[in-house]
Amino acid sequence: MRLIQANVSECFLYITLSHRWSESGPLLRDIEGRVIYDMPVRGVQAFCAVARELDYLWAWSDTCCIDKHSSAELQETIASMFAWYRHSALTIVYLSDIPDTGSLGNSEWFRRGWTLQELLAPQTVLFYTQNWSLYEDLTPSNHTADIAVLEELERVTGIETRFLTNFSPGWDDARSRLQWAALRHTTRPEDIAYSLFGIFNLHLPVLYGEPAENALGHLLSEIISQSGDISVLDWVGEASSFHSCLPAHITSYERLPSSQPQRHTEEQPSTTSQALSLFDILCDLAASLLLQFLSRFLTSPSTAPADRLRTLDSYAPSDVYDFHSLNRVPLP
Known part of the structure; x- marks a missing residue:
């Protein structure tokens, strides 16, 4: 039973996407019933490609997975959002406005309201830059466990390291x-x-x-x-x-x-x-x-x-x- 439980749990691990698109992102109605790789939505395609590259079978992006036309679903989503990010195996933060040589503090992502909980809720976070490269070519499994990144995050957000690592x-x-x-x-x-x-x-x-x-x-x-x-x-x-x-x-x-x-x-x-x-x-x-x-x-x-x-x-x-x-x- 323990072996079955471990295998089932591993199969249903999922990663989440936190982002601030430079232009309007795809909505649920835009992708429903379609193959994501056949669509001109490069940001979501790249996110799914990263998920597969990291051996995850499931990926979640808010704009693609929430029916914002349903008030009941929207209410449930807002109530559950923190938990979804907290229970994810990994959160990918895509900084669409930061080039490979840029710094975190220049991104609009750090000035948006919803991204605050998307920074604090996950246990594991990786930052990706405009071209979908790991931030500063760092290759840790968790950027919020990297001392240099944590110090930069504290300067940018004003949030103490102890909250960034264990909120x-x-x-x-x-x-x-x-x-x-x-x-x-x-x-x-x-x-x-x-x-x-x-x-x-x-x-x-x-x-x-x-x-x-x-x-x-x-x-x-x-x-x-x-x-x-x-x-x-x-x-x-x-x-x-x-x-x-x-x-x-x-x-x-x-x-x-x-x-x-x-x-x-x-x-x-x-x-x-x-x-x-x-x-x-x-x-x-x-x-x-x-x-x-x-x-x-x-x-x-x-x-x-x-x-x-x-x-x-x-x-x-x-x-x-x-x-x-x-x-x-x-x-x-």
Whole structure:
């Protein structure tokens, strides 16, 4: 039975393609029922040729394997996309705009929203350049295990190596995950929120046509609800019409999060203690405004829990924190 299971598993190993075509790629209806090598779609043909060369029997490309005209299939696809890349034996990243002598950072692939999870989800990744050559003629079995490539990826994406080599979807370090997506963009504005569902291991409705602010608002409120992490409220920019405690655009997370507040002691008096204590007030106010979204307690950046609201009179002189940017949490 073990031998049968091993053989069957090997037969159904598949590789996935991550790409940003320089022109419109083929869709399911373009290739359905046809032999791929008889069609003028060189990118997909080259991908299939690489799959066969590497002894894989199955290859998956999103534009060719998803019926985007079916709303039900599209919903299921977005919910499953991260898992499909995670369970693939290999993900080929095709950088169509990078010549053989080019560098990763010049590719548009690193500025697209959907490709973020396509970088983080797979266990094994190989980068191919414009002419379908391995990046910099490197011949490792996994580019995300190559120290030089990892260092370059960290510079290009701002994502720490530990996440690039061993990423787990979820809510840990939520503020950083949002920052990774801050400078990325999608063709449909609401997709910038949908493309992060897998990163946070969330399953939310996909409603194409809804305002992008609403899509992002639903995502952020669910992150706070599930994790209790109000570092998500650390942003700078335009407030959302969905909720004024949330940003209107993902670009509001571009800046680094403000540093962890440090408590003043009685031996370190501050002349701005009244203003500094406003930090706790704002945190509690933000918590109260978001209670409608929450199913769990919030965690406060301070050492005091934020599972209860406190009045101004309840703040002791020592209950004061360094706070560098009072305008980071916009009031409604």
